[in-house]
Amino acid sequence: xxxxxxxxxxxxxxxxxxxxxxxxxxxxxxxxxxxxxxxxxxxxxxxxxxxxxxxxxxxxxxxxxxxxxxxxxxxxxxxxxxxxxxxxxxxxxxxxxxxxxxxxxxxxxxxxxxxxxxxxxxxxxxxxxxxxxxxxxxxxxxxxxxxxxxxxxxxxxxxxxxxxxxxxxxxxxxxxxxxxxxxxxxxxxxxxxxxxxxxxxxxxxxxxxxxxxxxxxxxxxxxxxxxxxxxxxxxxxxxxxxxxxxxxxxxxxxxxxxxxxxxxxxxxxxxxxxxxxxxxxxxxxxxxxxxxxxxxxxxxxxxxxxxxxxxxxxxxxxxxxxxxxxxxxxxxxxxxxxxxxxxxxxxxxxxxxxxxxxxxxxxxxxxxxxxxxxxxxxxxxxxxxxxxxxxxxxxxxxxxxxxxxxxxxxxxxxxxxxxxxxxxxxxxxxxxxxxxxxxxxxxxxxxxxxxxxxxxxxxxxxxxxxxxxxxxxxxxxxxxxxxxxxxxxxxxxxxxxxxxxxxxxxxxxxxxxxxxxxxxxxxxxxxxxxxxxxxxxxxxxxxxxxxxxxxxxxxxxxxxxxxxxxxxxxxxxxxxxxxxxxxxxxxxxxxxxxxxxxxxxxxxxxxxxxxxxxxxxxxxxxxxxxxxxxxxxxxxxxxxxxxxxxxxxxxxxxxxxxxxxxxxxxxxxxxxxxxxxxxxxxxxxxxxxxxxxxxxxxxxxxxxxxxxxxxxxxxxxxxxxxxxxxxxxxxxxxxxxxxxxxxxxxxxxxxxxxxxxxxxxxxxxxxxxxxxxxxxxxxxxxxxxxxxxxxxxxxxxxxxxx
Numbered sequence: 001x002x003x004x005x006x007x008x009x010x011x012x013x014x015x016x017x018x019x020x021x022x023x024x025x026x027x028x029x030x031x032x033x034x035x036x037x038x039x040x041x042x043x044x045x046x047x048x049x050x051x052x053x054x055x056x057x058x059x060x061x062x063x064x065x066x067x068x069x070x071x072x073x074x075x076x077x078x079x080x081x082x083x084x085x086x087x088x089x090x091x092x093x094x095x096x097x098x099x100x101x102x103x104x105x106x107x108x109x110x111x112x113x114x115x116x117x118x119x120x121x122x123x124x125x126x127x128x129x130x131x132x133x134x135x136x137x138x139x140x141x142x143x144x145x146x147x148x149x150x151x152x153x154x155x156x157x158x159x160x161x162x163x164x165x166x167x168x169x170x171x172x173x174x175x176x177x178x179x180x181x182x183x184x185x186x187x188x189x190x191x192x193x194x195x196x197x198x199x200x201x202x203x204x205x206x207x208x209x210x211x212x213x214x215x216x217x218x219x220x221x222x223x224x225x226x227x228x229x230x231x232x233x234x235x236x237x238x239x240x241x242x243x244x245x246x247x248x249x250x251x252x253x254x255x256x257x258x259x260x261x262x263x264x265x266x267x268x269x270x271x272x273x274x275x276x277x278x279x280x281x282x283x284x285x286x287x288x289x290x291x292x293x294x295x296x297x298x299x300x301x302x303x304x305x306x307x308x309x310x311x312x313x314x315x316x317x318x319x320x321x322x323x324x325x326x327x328x329x330x331x332x333x334x335x336x337x338x339x340x341x342x343x344x345x346x347x348x349x350x351x352x353x354x355x356x357x358x359x360x361x362x363x364x365x366x367x368x369x370x371x372x373x374x375x376x377x378x379x380x381x382x383x384x385x386x387x388x389x390x391x392x393x394x395x396x397x398x399x400x401x402x403x404x405x406x407x408x409x410x411x412x413x414x415x416x417x418x419x420x421x422x423x424x425x426x427x428x429x430x431x432x433x434x435x436x437x438x439x440x441x442x443x444x445x446x447x448x449x450x451x452x453x454x455x456x457x458x459x460x461x462x463x464x465x466x467x468x469x470x471x472x473x474x475x476x477x478x479x480x481x482x483x484x485x486x487x488x489x490x491x492x493x494x495x496x497x498x499x500x501x502x503x504x505x506x507x508x509x510x511x512x513x514x515x516x517x518x519x520x521x522x523x524x525x526x527x528x529x530x531x532x533x534x535x536x537x538x539x540x541x542x543x544x545x546x547x548x549x550x551x552x553x554x555x556x557x558x559x560x561x562x563x564x565x566x567x568x569x570x571x572x573x574x575x576x577x578x579x580x581x582x583x584x585x586x587x588x589x590x591x592x593x594x595x596x597x598x599x600x601x602x603x604x605x606x607x608x609x610x611x612x613x614x615x616x617x618x619x620x621x622x623x624x625x626x627x628x629x630x631x632x633x634x635x636x637x638x639x640x641x642x643x644x645x646x647x648x649x650x651x652x653x654x655x656x657x658x659x660x661x662x663x664x665x666x667x668x669x670x671x672x673x674x675x676x677x678x679x680x681x682x683x684x685x686x687x688x689x690x691x692x693x694x695x696x697x698x699x700x701x702x703x704x705x706x707x708x709x710x711x712x713x714x715x716x717x718x719x720x721x722x723x724x725x726x727x728x729x730x731x732x733x734x735x736x737x738x739x740x741x742x743x744x745x746x747x748x749x750x751x752x753x754x755x756x757x758x759x760x761x762x763x764x765x766x767x768x769x770x771x772x773x774x775x776x777x778x779x780x781x782x783x784x785x786x787x788x789x790x791x792x793x794x795x796x797x798x799x800x801x802x
Contacts, residue, residue: 359371431732496645
């Protein structure tokens with residue numbers, strides 16, 4: 001049989017064979033590879049296998065070595081902190097802390113950064129635990145440079161969680177810090193703590209020691225101004241009913257204003273310093289307002305720029321200053337800018353009502369009515385939802401459970417709490433601490449859930465045949481080993497096609513059976529991966545199948561959400577039908593409610609089934625790809641083809657297929673033996689990799705088992721803490737939402753009062769106009785009568801005159 005030189009695909013096919021790529025098998029009667037080219041390419045491929053063994057051993061040695069040094073890990077954590085990815089930064093730093101507890105520099109550095117990471121992510125209790133560990137290790141020289149930083153952060157944590165009693169222990173630890181290492185940061189931290197403890201003398205002494213070149217100098221000067229305000233303000237005196245509070249003397253806050261003005265003269269070189277300067281101007285404006293110096297207050301407020309975080313607060317307070325000055329137009333302009341600049345501000349409701357009052361006083365009744373009605377339309381539904389939420393239960397434990405659920409993300413917005421009400425409740429008295437407990441517990445539950453999912457994935461990988469995927473270096477080595485084995489297999493494929501070129505008949509007897517087995521395996525053998533692109537294609541194909549299933553699950557989830565939204569809409573229609581004029585009999589409403597409840601139960605069951613399927617898809621993703629069933633089939637095909645080809649060559653060399661085939665078989669038998677030897681070497685390296693994988697898998701299983709036990713322990717502890725916090729936090733949250741409800745009621749009441757006042761003002765104006773018209777009409781009638789009388793007098797009868 002000869003090659004058709006006119007075939008356009010022949011050069012490309014030969015190039016692929018020389019490079020060791022996959023080829024398609026040529027059955028009897030089809031184009032086959034030239035016997036001489038097959039022998040040459042197979043010899044070259046088998047000879048190149050030995051040179052590739054070094055990459056396999058390098059992968060094994062790399063997996064046994066240390067991946068990254070402690071310094072490199074700390075650098076990674078700092079980059080993550082810079083990008084505000086505190087969760088991953090904490091994971092990296094915890095690895096350093098756990099693996100290198102005896103390192104002279106990496107351990108204290110990582111521990112300090114870990115505490116800072118927790119502090120920036122508002123995990124204050126975790127941060128306090130870390131910084132207390134640093135302070136407790138003050139006797140070790142490697143922790144000496146980190147004491148001031150840790151003590152300063154402990155003061156910040158006590159202030160944020162309002163644990164002022166713990167400041168005494170922190171102050172005692174500060175006294176043991178050498179003066180040479182204390183610095184301005186520690187002096188500023190001590191001054192803050194003493195200010196909160198109302199030790200103003202000690203606070204001034206400590207804050208006065210802050211170096212002007214320190215980054216805390218602006219803050220220290222600002223605190224000195226606050227201390228001056230506290231010292232100048234006398235204790236409040238009880239007032240009799242009906243008495244007005246005494247006027248503030250204009251000279252009371254002169255010293256405090258002078259201190260704040262010195263703060264405003266400092267350079268605004270950082271964002272924090274710019275905010276301190278803005279707070280100083282805000283304080284100056286408030287003090288001038290208290291002393292009835294309105295013009296000076298306007299000038300002070302005018303220094304706060306619109307890009308400042310305090311711009312919204314300044315606008316609201318500036319409006320009140322203009323009200324005191326009697327400048328209604330500027331007051332309204334400030335409130336209008338506030339409504340645009342910060343629509344979610346705490347002062348937005350009061351500002352809107354004030355704007356309505358100013359419009360009412362200015363006689364713009366229609367605009368005032370629109371403002372009042374807008375306030376009522378905005379906040380009355382909030383009050384109704386908060387009131388319904390509070391009326392749903394009076395048990396703090398049940399209330400806490402409801403608040404801990406992810407109901408704010410529910411599809412039915414009519415039953416969830418308004419975001420603004422939640423924000424006000426968080427900012428109310430003891431709200432930050434109470435809601436922080438709820439947020440922390442929910443966050444811990446989410447972390448435990450993620451940990452369980454990660455454990456499930458790891459167990460799925462470790463229990464699957466392709467567990468080498470858990471170790472990237474070993475996976476790369478095994479991929480190289482399989483590529484070499486497949487290259488030898490393709491060399492055998494070429495030799496088999498060379499035998500077909502010498503003798504294309506099916507033959508008979510045992511050699512015919514061996515040839516038939518070999519030819520039946522060639523099509524499957526041609527699909528084995530050899531290059532990196534081949535392995536990547538297989539990976540993509542495997543993931544594509546699971547991605548398709550994941551997309552179908554997502555479509556089902558969207559359908560479930562759509563059905564839930566439909567149910568919520570139907571419930572709302574049943575609830576608001578009477579208000580819209582749609583009246584139904586109670587029997588129909590009861591039947592609809594039963595059907596909706598049944599549909600909701602079905603949807604809940606569908607969601608559970610979807611979650612189970614989603615977990616199975618997630619586990620399936622980590623079990624497919626490199627090392628899955630297709631690679632097992634590759635190994636089986638390679639072995640069967642090798643055995644069939646070797647038996648065929650041996651029988652052919654013995655003369656079972658004719659003289660020409662016997663000569664070619666005798667020629668390729670050494671090549672086949674070389675291929676077997678190459679396979680043995682690669683398989684030995686592959687067994688080394690599998691042994692390394694087994695060893696690392698065993699260690700990883702132990703770690704996973706230990707962490708599983710830890711996660712279970714954490715879950716038990718979290719449940720215990722949850723039970724302890726349920727009553728206290730529930731009481732605080734319920735009280736704060738009660739305050740929010742009262743505030744909303746007050747806003748709505750003021751809006752109703754404004755609407756009523758507007759109606760009375762319109763009525764009074766109309767009555768005034770009626771009285772004016774009546775007076776004008778009476779005057780005109782009198783004038784007309786007088787003119788008529790004059791006319792009648794002038795046109796008297798002559799006979800009467802005679």
